[in-house]
Amino acid sequence: MALADPLAAREHARAMAGTVVETMPILPPVAEDLPADVSHLDLLWEETIAGGGYASRKLARGTRLRLVDLKGDACASLLIFNAEMPTERLNVADTVKVQWNAYLGAGKLLLSDMGRVLMSIVEDTAETHDAFSGTSNAATNVAKYGEGRNSGAYPNGRDRLILGAAKHGLLRRDVHPCVNLFKGTRIEKDGAITPIVGPFEPGRQVLLRAEMDVIVVIANCPHVLDPREEYSVTPLRATAWKGAITPEDDPIRNATPEGLRAFLNVEDYFRR
């Protein structure tokens, strides 16, 4: 292809406009399957994240984030930061310890290291999630797939999370332990970790509610304990819409005394 001058290069670049692929953001966002009580005017984000890809986005308090495992083999490794003070971030240890339970699902809270709830899990049709294993890194992908670079065919989850966090000015030292949605683990009596990685039926969903202004970073890479030899991961759809701030009579807010205090701490933080 000869593109010897800038105008020809411009023509060539502009000719790509309108190309539609499976994994891309839709701008402005369009989603045909919003819940009945959600106006399309409130739609904020519609993007399908490639297998091996990542995305990061700021979401305001009250925003709903729906993640859909489109083809049954996505793995959403998730980091969450307080958007206005990113030194506050998801704390997986506090998340399981404060809620006295190892497993994530509907009604569970994703807690920060400051005693506050960053996001809550409002709905969950997947029920296979993981707060323990973290994500792959360059070394694990080299061992499993031969290589794991961002620039190669088998990018690793950690390096994806680093890039996603970096887009918000964060650095390597900010990439903290993550949770994995859609791919699960079960903990055996002797501490053994049993991966539950499917593949599953298409279309499983998790609906999250931002309880603070947050930055979410999502990597969609194979689960680090996926036993399959092939790098197996399918696209992950993210849809977000505006929503009300959690009211005082919300059932998730009031479900446990520990969770209620996490909401009280959030409400105190926003008392300004």
Next chain:
Amino acid sequence: MNADPHISGLTGTIVHDEIVPARAPWLHHVKAGQTLRIVDLEGNQAVDFLIYSANDDAERYSAQDTVSAQGNLFLRTGTVLRSNEGRPMMTIVDTAVEYHDTIGGACSCESNTLRYGHHTKFQHACVDNFLEANLTEGRGKRDIVSNINFFMNVPVEEDGALGIVDGISAPGLTVDLRAEMDVIVVVSNCPQINNPCNAFNPTPVRMIVTE
């Protein structure tokens, strides 16, 4: 002369030997090849433990990489303590305790308000120890990640029920950690008084480094 039971089995020369008071932080640089022994002097004293690479402190202990690599949540003799880059930082070369915890995290003033109520806000907590120690070397809150809790017991039941329960350590039990790279060890000798991690009574621990 009575032999010191706490140095039993250690080979090499003792290059550092210190008692960390109850409730206090501790920071020490341990060189590759050196061994750090932690002595649970009075029994069931949680020792909250973080590791940073001395050459690049953005590389640090990762609970998730450690448990994934061995396919098991519990830290036992032979467990390799891995970094967020997947590299070995230290190895548990010997411990008389059946297993140690790395899912329970560190207590903080803030999480104490969730777990016990806002009346605990001004009780001393591990995260404050981690901060105090790390700040002396320019690390801050963003450098605090999921830690190890030596001598602490956090079982996970079949239905997922999880919690800090009575310890399985005893007075004089130890854990020996060989450094696989030059590391910075940051410890909080846990001051928690609201759960069984310290048998409701924080006590001193002893740190012995040999080479």
